[in-house]
Amino acid sequence: MGNASGALRIKNVRVGSDSGLVQVTIEQGKIMQVGRAQESFVADIDAEGGLMVPALVDAHVHLDAALTEGFPSPNHSGTLIEGIERWGQRKPYLTEEDVIARAEEAIRWHVGHGVLKIRSHVDICDPDLTALRALIKVREKVRPWVTLQLVAFPQDGIFCFPDGPLLIEEAMRLGADAVGGIPHYEWTREDGIRDVEYAFQLAARYHKPVDIHCDETDDDQSRFVETMAKLTSQYGMAGQVTASHTTAMGSYNDAYAFKLIRILAQAGMLVVANPLDNVVLQGRFDTYPKRRGMTRVKELMAAGVPVAAGHDSIMDPWYPLGSGSQLFVASMLAHVGQLTGTEELKACFDSITYAGAKAMQLRDYGIEEGMRADLAIFDVPTTTDALRLLPRPRWVVAGGSIVASTPPSATKVLWDGEYRSVSYLRAPQGPPNLQ
Ligand SMILES: [Zn+2]
CATH class of the missing domain: 3.20.20.140 (Metal-dependent hydrolases)
Structure with missing residues (x-):
């Protein structure tokens, strides 16, 4: 995934706690497009509803x-x-x-x-x-x-x-x-x-x-x-x-x-x-x-x-x-x-x-088209969940290339013979996910 030319395509990702799911195209190390999800989009990363933030x-x-x-x-x-x-x-x-x-x-x-x-x-x-x-x-x-x-x-x-x-x-x-x-x-x-x-x-x-x-x-x-x-x-x-x-x-x-x-x-x-x-x-x-x-x-x-x-x-x-x-x-x-x-x-x-x-007076910082793609993608949907659960990012992207990745965080434990949620991840709007 990712390559030295700094091209990367990410789907099913949120770009803010209130954001719906979008897809992100990165080329030559820069964010080229943040747009609504399309069926035909072939992605390198499926963020599965996770949150993308600037590094x-x-x-x-x-x-x-x-x-x-x-x-x-x-x-x-x-x-x-x-x-x-x-x-x-x-x-x-x-x-x-x-x-x-x-x-x-x-x-x-x-x-x-x-x-x-x-x-x-x-x-x-x-x-x-x-x-x-x-x-x-x-x-x-x-x-x-x-x-x-x-x-x-x-x-x-x-x-x-x-x-x-x-x-x-x-x-x-x-x-x-x-x-x-x-x-x-x-x-x-x-x-x-x-x-x-x-x-x-x-x-x-x-x-x-x-x-x-x-x-x-x-x-x-x-x-x-x-x-x-x-x-x-x-x-x-x-x-x-x-x-x-x-x-x-x-x-x-x-x-x-x-x-x-x-x-x-x-x-x-x-x-x-x-x-x-x-x-x-x-x-x-x-x-x-x-x-x-x-x-x-x-x-x-x-x-x-x-x-x-x-x-x-x-x-x-x-x-x-x-x-x-x-x-x-x-x-x-x-x-x-x-x-x-x-x-x-x-x-x-x-x-x-x-x-x-x-x-730090950084100029090229943020998730906007044309900016350098320095990003972290978490497997939680909101910044509040990130502060609460303190996960490592699933993927860390520098200049469009993946520089670090961590396996998904364990949000379920085997308890009484059954895997149960221990993190209570919330959907940004709507009822809590209690599965
Ligand atoms: Zn000090």
């Missing part, structure tokens, strides 16, 4: 740290601070081969889950920039299938790390796709503001977007996102600036949060929430009640600020779990953000598709 997006992950959990020593407390300490112990062991092998493995895990668009932060607090050099090679190698963007990320700070300003600039010169920052980690508030300002200066100099780890703390006095909004506006960078994490927003007083969300919308900024890491790492200084460690996703979405969701960690010193499943990330977003209203669940799915694509 999933992971707008925030750390591929350089992925799969390092446990070596040289595990994170016993599970805290952010011990995680940073353990990563500091792991860094001297980094070699290009080590980073390339782990990153490629983590990318394969993503692809198996239908994720073909990935933005990875890369720690540049290393005089040799080993991880960045390695990931630039990986970016070129996977380019035919996966869009990989690399953010120059100063894990140990720009101004509180020796030669920090030189290293992040060198990372941009080597070819990083976006400028990062970590203002809340600098030693003083003044240095935090300089951290954000420096990122914007570099972005202007190298004509690149900005994506800053900003206010990833429960400290309600950590307020660097407002500086990002001011500079986004001053530099005319609407649509090109992402604030990642912004968990302190969950601790701000309501009056300040209200003002902040308004100016983020006005400046045209984007936000990436990382619910897996943050729900376990934040609130660690609280006794009870414990804060959820999440930015104000519901209110940001209501104000029209695009919110994407990132996987952040895959088996690294900060989070020992993770699998590359962006459906799991969106499901966690729904739970932690209390986003279970009908439209809100759709917005959660959006956070790993269209909102993620906005954060």
